[in-house]
Amino acid sequence: MKIKLGENSYGKNAVQLSKIIRHPAYHEFRQVTVNVSLKGDFDEAHTIGDNSKILPTDTQKNTVYALAKDHFKHSIEDFALYLANYFVTSQAQVDEATIDITEHLYHRMVFDGVEHPHAYISGGGEKRTCRVIKSASDVGVQSGITDLLILKTTDSGFEKYIRDKYTTLKETADRILATKCEIQWTYDKLPADYTAQFNGIRELLLQTFAGHKSLSVQQTLYAMGQAVLEVYEGVREIHLEMPNKHHIPFNLEQFDIQNQNEIFIATDEPYGLIVATVTRE
Numbered sequence: 001m002k003i004k005l006g007e008n009s010y011g012k013n014a015v016q017l018s019k020i021i022r023h024p025a026y027h028e029f030r031q032v033t034v035n036v037s038l039k040g041d042f043d044e045a046h047t048i049g050d051n052s053k054i055l056p057t058d059t060q061k062n063t064v065y066a067l068a069k070d071h072f073k074h075s076i077e078d079f080a081l082y083l084a085n086y087f088v089t090s091q092a093q094v095d096e097a098t099i100d101i102t103e104h105l106y107h108r109m110v111f112d113g114v115e116h117p118h119a120y121i122s123g124g125g126e127k128r129t130c131r132v133i134k135s136a137s138d139v140g141v142q143s144g145i146t147d148l149l150i151l152k153t154t155d156s157g158f159e160k161y162i163r164d165k166y167t168t169l170k171e172t173a174d175r176i177l178a179t180k181c182e183i184q185w186t187y188d189k190l191p192a193d194y195t196a197q198f199n200g201i202r203e204l205l206l207q208t209f210a211g212h213k214s215l216s217v218q219q220t221l222y223a224m225g226q227a228v229l230e231v232y233e234g235v236r237e238i239h240l241e242m243p244n245k246h247h248i249p250f251n252l253e254q255f256d257i258q259n260q261n262e263i264f265i266a267t268d269e270p271y272g273l274i275v276a277t278v279t280r281e
């Protein structure tokens with residue numbers, strides 16, 4: 001029986017890096033989680049235990065910290081591009097490097113309308129993400145947002161769906177729409193300023209969600225993706241995952257109280273999960 005090694009990669013996951021950028025009048029604080037993954041000529045490490053082409057994952061982790069000193073100044077995409085390029089160009093046996101970065105967001109505290117110079121508050125659970133895949137001849141960049149928890153209290157319904165013998169769901173023309181989005185997009189044209197474009201896309205996603213008269217999560221998801229592709233010509237496609245975080249009207253009639261769409265029970269599980277990629281023809 002012939003056995004051979006299939007596709008393989010290795011690297012360091014969950015490298016936790018914080019950085020202070022010290023300006024004279026204020027500090028910038030950044031906190032990121034970095035994953036490094038390398039593909040290349042690593043067959044013999046697997047088949048005969050020859051580690052001569054293995055850059056230890058411990059060294060990969062150290063490299064992230066060392067390069068952050070001078071090269072993590074702007075967007076996570078810029079830093080990921082630098083790291084990926086470093087691993088591909090400095091290690092002959094590495095054919096492809098994948099760098100995933102998740103940025104934990106903080107905002108400067110604001111007192112009487114003035115930003116504090118060095119005190120921060122968490123931006124909530126929302127995180128900015130990117131993935132760079134770099135080979136000698138090619139580079140792919142993906143940007144995104146995860147754990148973006150958004151909710152609207154009206155302009156959402158769900159009606160006229162299939163009804164069969166197992167259907168118990170009541171139709172509603174006015175429900176809470178809540179979701180925790182995970183969104184990624186890829187580029188036909190890489191932006192000069194990833195952060196400016198990220199902020200613009202995030203705002204447009206939120207505006208579309210807020211303004212949409214939703215007949216379903218599916219329709220709102222598509223409208224959000226469509227808006228981004230219409231406004232940002234350099235974006236190739238956008239992938240959205242939107243769990244339906246149900247808030248179900250609570251039965252107050254059992255206490256002879258009328259529930260006029262005011263009191264709900266939030267249920268975490270099970271939850272609907274709506275997923276789509278919106279792309280260009």
Ligand SMILES: O=c1[nH]c(=O)c2[nH]c(=O)[nH]c2[nH]1
Binds near residue numbers: 169215217218272
């Ligand atoms: O927006 C929705 N889409 C569905 O597919 C679905 N299914 C369901 O039970 N509720 C909802 N809501």
